[in-house]
Amino acid sequence: MSVVSLFSGIGGLEIGLKRHGFETELFCDVDPAAAAVLGARFSEVELHDDVKALRSIPSCDVLTAGFPCQDLSLAGGKAGLGGLRSGLVNEVFRLLRDAERKPSWLLFENVPYMLILKRGAGMASLVDTLEAEGYRWAYRVVDARSFGLPQRRQRVLLLASRTEDPRDVLFVDEGAPNPTEDRPSRVEIGPAYGFYWTMGKMGAGWAREATPPIKGGSGLGIPSPPAIWLSSNDFVGTPQIEDAERLQGFAAGWTEPVLETPGLRPTARWRLVGNAVCPPMADWVGKRLVTPGHFDPERNRQMPPGKWPRAAWGEHGKRFMVDISEWPFAAETTPALESFMESPLKPLSVRAATGFLSRARQSKEIAWSDAFLESLSVYIEGRAAIEASA
Numbered sequence: 001m002s003v004v005s006l007f008s009g010i011g012g013l014e015i016g017l018k019r020h021g022f023e024t025e026l027f028c029d030v031d032p033a034a035a036a037v038l039g040a041r042f043s044e045v046e047l048h049d050d051v052k053a054l055r056s057i058p059s060c061d062v063l064t065a066g067f068p069c070q071d072l073s074l075a076g077g078k079a080g081l082g083g084l085r086s087g088l089v090n091e092v093f094r095l096l097r098d099a100e101r102k103p104s105w106l107l108f109e110n111v112p113y114m115l116i117l118k119r120g121a122g123m124a125s126l127v128d129t130l131e132a133e134g135y136r137w138a139y140r141v142v143d144a145r146s147f148g149l150p151q152r153r154q155r156v157l158l159l160a161s162r163t164e165d166p167r168d169v170l171f172v173d174e175g176a177p178n179p180t181e182d183r184p185s186r187v188e189i190g191p192a193y194g195f196y197w198t199m200g201k202m203g204a205g206w207a208r209e210a211t212p213p214i215k216g217g218s219g220l221g222i223p224s225p226p227a228i229w230l231s232s233n234d235f236v237g238t239p240q241i242e243d244a245e246r247l248q249g250f251a252a253g254w255t256e257p258v259l260e261t262p263g264l265r266p267t268a269r270w271r272l273v274g275n276a277v278c279p280p281m282a283d284w285v286g287k288r289l290v291t292p293g294h295f296d297p298e299r300n301r302q303m304p305p306g307k308w309p310r311a312a313w314g315e316h317g318k319r320f321m322v323d324i325s326e327w328p329f330a331a332e333t334t335p336a337l338e339s340f341m342e343s344p345l346k347p348l349s350v351r352a353a354t355g356f357l358s359r360a361r362q363s364k365e366i367a368w369s370d371a372f373l374e375s376l377s378v379y380i381e382g383r384a385a386i387e388a389s390a
Contacts, residue, residue, distance in 0.1 A: 001061035001289075004103070006051050006092055010037045010255060010272050012248070013064045013109065016282025020290050025058050033258050033268035040257035051091045056098055062289070063103040065092050066277045067110065093129055105166075106130070107285065108158040109277050112141045112310070115156065120308035123156075127314055130160045138166035138313035138322075144249070145210055146175065146327035147280035150337045151247045152194075152207040153214070154326060155277070157285060165295065167313050169285060171322055172293030175329035182208040187369040189231050192337040197227040197236075197352050200359025205366055209337045214244055216274030223270035227348050227356075230338060231371075234378045236353060237345025241269050249278040252342065284328055299323045350384045 001022050005014050008027040018024070027038045028048040038047055048054055057063070067089040089108075096102065114122040123139070130137045137160040144153035159166035184205045187193070194211030196203055204212045211226040225238040242252035255269040300320045303312060309321040357376050360368045 001104075002059070003062045003064060004057045004060040006054075006057075006063070006065045006095075007067045007088070008038060008064075009034055009066055009276050010250070011042060012250070012277030012279045013066060013107065013282040014042075015250075015279040016277075016284070017062065017064070017286040017289075019283050020286035022062060022286055022289075025060055028054060031272070033255075033261075033264050033272055036257045036261040036264060037255050037272065040260075041254070051088060051095075054091075054095060057095050059099070059101040060103050062105045062107060063092070063096070064107045065089065065109075067092070067108065089126070093133065096133065102162060104161060104163060105289065106135065106158075106160040107282075108156075108160075109281075110156050110158075112154050112156050115141075115308040115310070119306055123308050126158065127319075131315060131317065134162050135160040136162075136166060136313070136315040138170050138311075140170045140311040140322070140324065141326050142281060142284075142328060143178075143326040144278045144281065145179075145334045146329045147249065147278065147284065148329075148334055149247055149249055149278060149280065150210040150334055150340050151214060151278075152210045152212055153278065155281065157281065159285070165292070167295035167322075168292035169288040171295050171299060171311065171313075171324055172288065173284070173328035174324050176325065176327040178325045178327065182206070183367070184372070185367040185369050187231065187371045189371070191231060193229045193231060193372070194226045194337065195229065196224070197238075197348055197356045198224055200356045200366075201363045202365040210334070211239070211247060211337070214247055214274045216271040217267070221265065221267055221271065223267050224274075225270065228337060228341075228345055229372065229375070230345075231375065234375045234382070235345070236348045236376065236379050238348060239341060239345060240343040241273065243341050243343050244270065244273050246340070246342070248273055248276050249280045250276070347383060347386075348379075350380055350387055353380050353383065 003022050003024040004026045005024055006028050008029040014024045024045050026046045028051050029035055030050050127137050139156055139158040141154050141156055144151045159170055191209050193206045193208055195206035196212055215224050217224045227236050227238055229236050245254050246252050255272050258264050258269050259266055299322045301323055303319045303321050311322040311324050
Protein backbone atom coordinates (compact mmCIF):
# COMPACT_ATOMS: atom_id res chain seq x y z
CA MET A 1 0.00 0.00 0.00
CA SER A 2 1.10 3.55 -0.70
CA VAL A 3 1.59 6.41 1.76
CA VAL A 4 1.56 10.20 1.45
CA SER A 5 3.23 11.91 4.40
CA LEU A 6 2.48 15.48 5.48
CA PHE A 7 4.32 17.18 8.37
CA SER A 8 6.76 14.31 7.95
CA GLY A 9 9.38 15.22 10.53
CA ILE A 10 12.14 12.64 10.22
CA GLY A 11 9.88 9.86 8.96
CA GLY A 12 8.91 8.09 12.18
CA LEU A 13 5.43 7.11 11.03
CA GLU A 14 6.67 5.99 7.64
CA ILE A 15 9.52 3.86 9.05
CA GLY A 16 7.03 1.92 11.14
CA LEU A 17 4.55 1.49 8.29
CA LYS A 18 7.28 0.39 5.86
CA ARG A 19 7.97 -2.67 8.01
CA HIS A 20 4.59 -3.98 6.92
CA GLY A 21 4.83 -3.26 3.20
CA PHE A 22 3.73 0.38 3.02
CA GLU A 23 5.71 2.47 0.52
CA THR A 24 5.89 6.25 0.87
CA GLU A 25 5.25 8.22 -2.33
CA LEU A 26 5.65 11.77 -1.02
CA PHE A 27 7.11 13.60 1.99
CA CYS A 28 6.41 17.19 2.99
CA ASP A 29 8.07 19.18 5.77
CA VAL A 30 8.99 22.85 5.96
CA ASP A 31 11.92 22.38 8.38
CA PRO A 32 15.22 22.40 6.39
CA ALA A 33 16.82 20.09 8.97
CA ALA A 34 14.00 17.57 8.63
CA ALA A 35 14.27 17.82 4.85
CA ALA A 36 17.99 17.06 5.09
CA VAL A 37 17.26 13.85 6.99
CA LEU A 38 14.39 12.81 4.73
CA GLY A 39 16.40 13.52 1.60
CA ALA A 40 19.28 11.38 2.83
CA ARG A 41 17.30 8.52 4.35
CA PHE A 42 14.57 8.33 1.67
CA SER A 43 16.41 9.62 -1.39
CA GLU A 44 14.02 7.92 -3.81
CA VAL A 45 10.88 9.63 -2.42
CA GLU A 46 9.46 12.92 -3.73
CA LEU A 47 10.07 15.68 -1.16
CA HIS A 48 8.18 18.99 -0.75
CA ASP A 49 8.89 21.78 1.69
CA ASP A 50 5.58 23.58 2.29
CA VAL A 51 2.18 21.97 2.76
CA LYS A 52 0.50 25.28 1.92
CA ALA A 53 2.16 25.26 -1.50
CA LEU A 54 1.02 21.73 -2.35
CA ARG A 55 -1.78 21.90 -4.90
CA SER A 56 -2.53 18.17 -4.88
CA ILE A 57 -1.36 14.82 -3.55
CA PRO A 58 -0.92 11.57 -5.44
CA SER A 59 -3.39 8.74 -4.96
CA CYS A 60 -2.53 6.75 -1.85
CA ASP A 61 -3.90 4.20 0.58
CA VAL A 62 -2.74 5.97 3.74
CA LEU A 63 -2.25 9.66 4.43
CA THR A 64 -0.18 10.41 7.52
CA ALA A 65 0.04 13.74 9.32
CA GLY A 66 2.05 14.28 12.48
CA PHE A 67 0.91 17.90 12.42
CA PRO A 68 2.65 20.53 14.60
CA CYS A 69 1.94 20.20 18.33
CA GLN A 70 3.29 23.55 19.56
CA ASP A 71 -0.12 25.18 19.92
CA LEU A 72 -1.60 22.07 21.55
CA SER A 73 1.09 21.13 24.07
CA LEU A 74 1.38 21.94 27.76
CA ALA A 75 4.69 23.70 27.08
CA GLY A 76 3.47 25.61 24.03
CA GLY A 77 1.38 28.71 23.46
CA LYS A 78 -1.94 26.86 23.98
CA ALA A 79 -3.55 28.59 21.03
CA GLY A 80 -5.15 25.32 19.92
CA LEU A 81 -6.06 24.64 16.30
CA GLY A 82 -6.46 28.40 15.86
CA GLY A 83 -2.69 28.73 16.25
CA LEU A 84 -0.48 29.37 13.25
CA ARG A 85 1.35 26.04 13.59
CA SER A 86 -1.15 23.45 14.81
CA GLY A 87 -3.82 25.09 12.65
CA LEU A 88 -1.91 23.89 9.60
CA VAL A 89 -3.81 20.59 9.96
CA ASN A 90 -6.54 22.34 7.96
CA GLU A 91 -4.25 22.01 4.93
CA VAL A 92 -4.71 18.25 5.19
CA PHE A 93 -8.46 18.61 4.70
CA ARG A 94 -7.97 21.03 1.81
CA LEU A 95 -5.85 18.46 0.02
CA LEU A 96 -8.28 15.66 0.85
CA ARG A 97 -11.23 17.55 -0.60
CA ASP A 98 -9.34 18.10 -3.85
CA ALA A 99 -8.01 14.53 -4.12
CA GLU A 100 -9.28 12.53 -7.10
CA ARG A 101 -9.14 9.34 -5.05
CA LYS A 102 -9.58 9.60 -1.29
CA PRO A 103 -7.11 7.67 0.85
CA SER A 104 -8.51 4.58 2.54
CA TRP A 105 -6.93 5.63 5.82
CA LEU A 106 -5.94 8.84 7.59
CA LEU A 107 -3.41 8.57 10.43
CA PHE A 108 -2.79 11.59 12.68
CA GLU A 109 -0.45 11.88 15.67
CA ASN A 110 -0.25 14.55 18.36
CA VAL A 111 0.09 15.28 22.06
CA PRO A 112 -2.57 14.16 24.61
CA TYR A 113 -2.81 17.66 26.05
CA MET A 114 -5.03 18.41 23.07
CA LEU A 115 -7.72 16.40 24.87
CA ILE A 116 -7.60 18.86 27.80
CA LEU A 117 -6.71 22.21 26.26
CA LYS A 118 -9.84 24.35 25.98
CA ARG A 119 -11.88 21.31 27.02
CA GLY A 120 -10.70 19.35 24.00
CA ALA A 121 -11.72 21.92 21.41
CA GLY A 122 -8.92 20.79 19.08
CA MET A 123 -10.03 17.15 19.06
CA ALA A 124 -13.67 18.22 18.71
CA SER A 125 -12.78 20.30 15.66
CA LEU A 126 -10.81 17.45 14.10
CA VAL A 127 -13.49 14.80 14.48
CA ASP A 128 -16.29 17.17 13.46
CA THR A 129 -14.41 17.81 10.22
CA LEU A 130 -13.73 14.11 9.72
CA GLU A 131 -17.41 13.26 10.15
CA ALA A 132 -18.43 16.03 7.77
CA GLU A 133 -16.12 14.46 5.19
CA GLY A 134 -17.70 11.03 5.71
CA TYR A 135 -15.09 9.39 7.93
CA ARG A 136 -15.49 7.08 10.92
CA TRP A 137 -12.74 7.87 13.41
CA ALA A 138 -11.09 6.37 16.47
CA TYR A 139 -8.26 7.55 18.66
CA ARG A 140 -6.22 6.12 21.50
CA VAL A 141 -3.51 7.51 23.73
CA VAL A 142 -0.57 5.09 23.71
CA ASP A 143 2.65 5.10 25.74
CA ALA A 144 6.08 4.58 24.14
CA ARG A 145 7.11 2.40 27.08
CA SER A 146 4.69 -0.25 25.89
CA PHE A 147 6.81 -0.66 22.75
CA GLY A 148 10.06 -1.40 24.56
CA LEU A 149 11.33 2.18 24.89
CA PRO A 150 12.26 3.51 28.35
CA GLN A 151 10.61 6.87 27.66
CA ARG A 152 7.33 7.91 29.26
CA ARG A 153 5.84 9.38 26.12
CA GLN A 154 2.08 9.36 25.65
CA ARG A 155 0.77 10.31 22.24
CA VAL A 156 -2.65 10.41 20.58
CA LEU A 157 -2.99 8.21 17.51
CA LEU A 158 -6.10 9.18 15.52
CA LEU A 159 -7.15 6.86 12.71
CA ALA A 160 -10.02 7.46 10.29
CA SER A 161 -11.53 5.77 7.25
CA ARG A 162 -14.54 6.05 4.96
CA THR A 163 -14.76 2.33 4.27
CA GLU A 164 -12.89 0.47 7.05
CA ASP A 165 -13.30 0.24 10.81
CA PRO A 166 -10.48 1.96 12.74
CA ARG A 167 -11.66 0.30 15.96
CA ASP A 168 -10.37 -3.04 14.61
CA VAL A 169 -6.91 -1.46 14.44
CA LEU A 170 -6.60 0.65 17.58
CA PHE A 171 -8.75 -1.19 20.10
CA VAL A 172 -7.79 -4.87 19.80
CA ASP A 173 -4.45 -5.00 21.64
CA GLU A 174 -4.06 -4.51 25.37
CA GLY A 175 -1.00 -6.06 26.98
CA ALA A 176 -1.08 -4.41 30.40
CA PRO A 177 -3.09 -1.95 32.45
CA ASN A 178 -1.82 1.60 32.84
CA PRO A 179 1.00 1.55 35.40
CA THR A 180 0.73 3.32 38.71
CA GLU A 181 3.22 6.13 38.33
CA ASP A 182 5.81 6.68 41.07
CA ARG A 183 5.47 9.97 42.86
CA PRO A 184 8.68 12.02 43.14
CA SER A 185 8.46 11.56 46.92
CA ARG A 186 8.74 7.79 46.53
CA VAL A 187 12.23 6.55 45.79
CA GLU A 188 14.10 3.27 45.79
CA ILE A 189 17.88 3.17 45.76
CA GLY A 190 18.90 1.21 42.69
CA PRO A 191 16.63 2.23 39.80
CA ALA A 192 17.42 5.11 37.46
CA TYR A 193 15.03 8.06 37.35
CA GLY A 194 14.58 10.53 34.51
CA PHE A 195 13.57 14.14 35.16
CA TYR A 196 13.91 17.57 33.59
CA TRP A 197 16.67 19.61 35.19
CA THR A 198 15.23 22.75 33.55
CA MET A 199 12.17 22.45 35.80
CA GLY A 200 11.96 21.84 39.55
CA LYS A 201 9.19 23.98 40.98
CA MET A 202 6.64 22.33 38.71
CA GLY A 203 6.53 20.08 35.68
CA ALA A 204 6.19 16.39 34.93
CA GLY A 205 8.07 15.11 37.98
CA TRP A 206 10.10 12.06 37.12
CA ALA A 207 9.82 8.67 35.47
CA ARG A 208 11.14 5.51 37.11
CA GLU A 209 13.40 3.54 34.75
CA ALA A 210 12.47 5.92 31.94
CA THR A 211 12.97 9.49 30.81
CA PRO A 212 10.12 11.99 30.58
CA PRO A 213 9.14 12.81 26.99
CA ILE A 214 12.13 13.85 24.86
CA LYS A 215 11.57 17.51 23.94
CA GLY A 216 12.62 19.56 20.97
CA GLY A 217 14.35 22.21 23.10
CA SER A 218 13.75 25.89 23.58
CA GLY A 219 12.33 28.32 21.05
CA LEU A 220 15.87 29.64 20.62
CA GLY A 221 17.07 26.23 19.46
CA ILE A 222 18.85 25.32 22.69
CA PRO A 223 18.72 21.55 23.32
CA SER A 224 16.89 20.43 26.44
CA PRO A 225 17.75 16.78 27.09
CA PRO A 226 16.31 15.18 30.22
CA ALA A 227 18.54 14.36 33.17
CA ILE A 228 18.98 10.84 34.51
CA TRP A 229 19.65 10.19 38.19
CA LEU A 230 21.51 6.97 38.90
CA SER A 231 20.30 6.53 42.46
CA SER A 232 22.84 3.83 43.32
CA ASN A 233 25.91 6.09 42.94
CA ASP A 234 24.77 9.75 43.31
CA PHE A 235 25.33 10.53 39.63
CA VAL A 236 23.27 12.82 37.39
CA GLY A 237 23.83 13.09 33.65
CA THR A 238 22.12 13.67 30.33
CA PRO A 239 21.96 11.31 27.34
CA GLN A 240 23.88 11.88 24.12
CA ILE A 241 21.90 12.62 20.97
CA GLU A 242 22.45 9.06 19.70
CA ASP A 243 20.73 7.59 22.74
CA ALA A 244 17.95 10.17 22.42
CA GLU A 245 17.40 8.86 18.89
CA ARG A 246 17.24 5.33 20.27
CA LEU A 247 14.83 6.42 23.02
CA GLN A 248 12.54 7.52 20.20
CA GLY A 249 12.89 4.20 18.40
CA PHE A 250 15.27 5.34 15.63
CA ALA A 251 18.66 3.93 14.78
CA ALA A 252 21.51 5.78 16.48
CA GLY A 253 22.80 8.42 14.06
CA TRP A 254 19.51 8.74 12.15
CA THR A 255 19.75 12.55 12.16
CA GLU A 256 23.44 12.72 11.20
CA PRO A 257 22.61 14.19 7.75
CA VAL A 258 22.12 17.48 9.61
CA LEU A 259 25.87 17.53 10.25
CA GLU A 260 26.58 17.11 6.54
CA THR A 261 24.29 19.95 5.40
CA PRO A 262 25.77 23.47 5.16
CA GLY A 263 23.90 26.10 7.14
CA LEU A 264 22.35 23.74 9.67
CA ARG A 265 23.32 23.72 13.34
CA PRO A 266 24.13 20.40 15.02
CA THR A 267 21.69 21.29 17.80
CA ALA A 268 18.87 20.97 15.26
CA ARG A 269 19.15 17.22 15.80
CA TRP A 270 17.60 17.59 19.26
CA ARG A 271 14.64 19.50 17.82
CA LEU A 272 14.06 16.84 15.20
CA VAL A 273 14.26 13.99 17.68
CA GLY A 274 12.06 15.74 20.23
CA ASN A 275 9.35 16.40 17.64
CA ALA A 276 9.50 12.95 16.07
CA VAL A 277 6.98 10.11 16.11
CA CYS A 278 8.22 6.85 17.60
CA PRO A 279 8.49 4.31 14.75
CA PRO A 280 7.40 1.39 17.00
CA MET A 281 4.02 3.07 17.47
CA ALA A 282 3.55 3.21 13.70
CA ASP A 283 4.89 -0.34 13.40
CA TRP A 284 2.01 -1.52 15.58
CA VAL A 285 -0.57 0.45 13.57
CA GLY A 286 0.88 -0.85 10.29
CA LYS A 287 0.65 -4.44 11.49
CA ARG A 288 -3.00 -3.98 12.45
CA LEU A 289 -3.85 -2.22 9.19
CA VAL A 290 -2.63 -5.33 7.37
CA THR A 291 -4.10 -7.83 9.85
CA PRO A 292 -6.96 -6.15 11.73
CA GLY A 293 -8.55 -7.71 14.77
CA HIS A 294 -12.14 -7.56 15.97
CA PHE A 295 -13.33 -4.77 18.24
CA ASP A 296 -15.26 -5.90 21.30
CA PRO A 297 -18.30 -3.60 21.66
CA GLU A 298 -18.40 -4.46 25.36
CA ARG A 299 -15.59 -1.91 25.71
CA ASN A 300 -17.92 0.92 24.70
CA ARG A 301 -18.85 3.48 27.36
CA GLN A 302 -20.88 6.66 27.21
CA MET A 303 -18.77 9.76 26.62
CA PRO A 304 -18.62 11.99 29.70
CA PRO A 305 -20.10 15.42 28.92
CA GLY A 306 -17.52 18.10 28.26
CA LYS A 307 -14.56 15.72 28.48
CA TRP A 308 -12.43 13.82 26.00
CA PRO A 309 -11.23 10.44 27.35
CA ARG A 310 -7.99 8.64 26.53
CA ALA A 311 -9.67 6.48 23.88
CA ALA A 312 -12.85 7.07 21.87
CA TRP A 313 -14.52 6.61 18.49
CA GLY A 314 -17.39 8.08 16.57
CA GLU A 315 -19.35 8.52 13.36
CA HIS A 316 -22.46 10.45 12.23
CA GLY A 317 -22.49 12.51 15.42
CA LYS A 318 -22.39 9.48 17.74
CA ARG A 319 -19.43 9.27 20.11
CA PHE A 320 -18.30 6.62 22.57
CA MET A 321 -15.39 6.29 24.92
CA VAL A 322 -13.54 2.97 25.06
CA ASP A 323 -12.32 1.24 28.18
CA ILE A 324 -8.75 0.31 27.21
CA SER A 325 -5.28 1.07 28.55
CA GLU A 326 -2.43 3.05 26.97
CA TRP A 327 -0.31 -0.11 26.76
CA PRO A 328 -1.01 -2.29 23.69
CA PHE A 329 1.76 -4.62 24.86
CA ALA A 330 3.04 -5.87 28.21
CA ALA A 331 5.20 -3.57 30.31
CA GLU A 332 7.82 -6.30 30.77
CA THR A 333 9.21 -5.46 27.34
CA THR A 334 10.67 -2.18 28.59
CA PRO A 335 14.38 -2.41 29.56
CA ALA A 336 16.01 -0.74 32.55
CA LEU A 337 17.01 2.81 31.65
CA GLU A 338 20.71 2.56 32.53
CA SER A 339 21.15 -0.66 30.54
CA PHE A 340 19.46 0.94 27.53
CA MET A 341 22.05 3.73 27.29
CA GLU A 342 24.90 2.85 24.91
CA SER A 343 26.87 6.09 25.31
CA PRO A 344 28.20 7.52 28.59
CA LEU A 345 25.92 10.07 30.19
CA LYS A 346 27.20 13.65 30.04
CA PRO A 347 27.57 14.86 33.65
CA LEU A 348 25.10 17.58 34.52
CA SER A 349 27.00 20.81 35.20
CA VAL A 350 27.24 22.21 38.71
CA ARG A 351 25.36 25.30 37.59
CA ALA A 352 22.49 23.31 36.12
CA ALA A 353 22.29 20.91 39.05
CA THR A 354 22.45 23.73 41.61
CA GLY A 355 19.71 25.66 39.85
CA PHE A 356 17.45 22.64 39.77
CA LEU A 357 18.13 21.82 43.43
CA SER A 358 17.25 25.38 44.47
CA ARG A 359 13.97 25.29 42.53
CA ALA A 360 13.11 21.80 43.79
CA ARG A 361 13.56 22.86 47.41
CA GLN A 362 11.20 25.79 46.84
CA SER A 363 8.59 23.72 45.05
CA LYS A 364 5.05 23.70 46.38
CA GLU A 365 3.79 21.70 43.39
CA ILE A 366 6.07 18.66 43.63
CA ALA A 367 7.16 16.90 46.81
CA TRP A 368 10.61 15.73 45.75
CA SER A 369 12.13 12.86 47.71
CA ASP A 370 14.53 13.90 50.48
CA ALA A 371 16.81 11.04 49.42
CA PHE A 372 16.93 12.43 45.87
CA LEU A 373 17.71 15.98 47.03
CA GLU A 374 20.42 14.72 49.38
CA SER A 375 21.95 12.63 46.58
CA LEU A 376 21.89 15.66 44.29
CA SER A 377 23.73 17.70 46.95
CA VAL A 378 26.39 15.00 47.14
CA TYR A 379 26.69 15.03 43.35
CA ILE A 380 27.05 18.82 43.23
CA GLU A 381 29.80 18.78 45.84
CA GLY A 382 31.75 16.08 44.01
CA ARG A 383 31.21 17.59 40.59
CA ALA A 384 32.29 21.04 41.80
CA ALA A 385 35.62 19.56 42.87
CA ILE A 386 36.07 17.96 39.45
CA GLU A 387 35.19 21.16 37.57
CA ALA A 388 37.51 23.21 39.81
CA SER A 389 40.43 20.95 39.05
CA ALA A 390 39.79 20.83 35.30
